[in-house]
Amino acid sequence: MTAPLLDVRGLKVQFGGHTAAVRGASLSLRKGETHCLVGESGCGKSVTALAVMGLLARGARRQAEVLSFAGQDLRNLSEGRMSRLRGDRMAMIFQEPMTSLNPAYTVGSQMTEVLRRHRGTPRAQAVDRAAELLGRVGITAPGMRLGQFPHQLSGGLRQRVMIAMALMCEPELLVADEPTTALDVTVQAQILRLLAALQRELGLGILLITHDLGIVARIADRVSVMYAGEVVESAPTAQLFAAPRHPYTRGLLSCVPVPGKVRRDEPLGSIPGVVPRLPPGFQGCAFRDRCPHAAPACAGPVPRQPAGPEHEFLCTLPPDWVRRAEAA
DSSP states (O other), X not given: OXXXXXXXXXXXXXXXXXXXXXXXXXEEEOTTOEEEXXXXXTSSHHHHHHHHHTOOOTTEEEEOSEEEETTEXXXXXXXXXXXXXXXXXXXXXXXXXXXXXOTTSOHHHHHHHHHHHHHOOOHHHHHHHHHHHHHHTTOSSHHHHHTSOGGGSXXXXXXXXXXXXXXXXXXXXXXXXXXXXXXXXXXXXXXXXXXXXXXXXXXXXXXXXXXXXXXXXXXXXEEXXXXXXXXXXXXXXXXXXXXXXXHHHHHHHHTSXXXXXXXXXXXXXXXXXXXXXXXXXXXXXXXXXXXXXXXGGGGSOOOXXXXXXXXXXXXXXXXXXXXXXXXX
């Protein structure tokens, strides 16, 4: 088995010593693979991505047993060396394009800066590359758009500009935080096809954060489900959808309306309660207050159990609990 492009083990992130936003999360991503990170808002997905990229807010504390990219340890990398990786070999598409683009500079100046800074590309070639990528992400009249400011673009156009900017240097790793949120379904499909094509061409590894389980089913090779800062289940996509083991994963999948099975007058599925904000040192299963299968043992240590090839889940229930429950 080849070494992972991105290897994260035991990642912890705390804010101000009061909130444990990420609590021992682990995931790995191989070259040319799409790994989706899913879960409700507030589960720690975006914080995990920012921790990988070294972009956490001041005052945040990051720890990890392993945090490496292409065999390079990122834990103690200086800010100068990290900034040389960001935008070049590692790139990120942020969730909110309105605040990710600088309103004082044109789209063209922001896009060309990436290539000129990391590769020393002449300005004319950088402009040509920027226009080419704007066209590839579905923006018409790219030459004109390069001269516009972010406020002159719609939310969908700004999101596509962010995607094009992240691809300027043909990175090895792309971290995409809800990259198609502001786009309609037609453009969303176009962007996902573009990322798939670039992945085939470049061997691009994609860590994709999304709430859309339909997207996960279509493009992911592997899925990690996060809840309250922990990866509660991780598996190849087909295994996860066919045989989810963690009650939270099963709850998420039950919320997805299935054409032909969900009647129009029936309420959509939901998971009662909200994701808790946990302090450092919290013990037990964070999902126990929302779980229909909770037991006193859930307040103690929670084991991580195998459920199949490269499939594991964090729960006190045995791997065959689903079969027993369905038989009963």
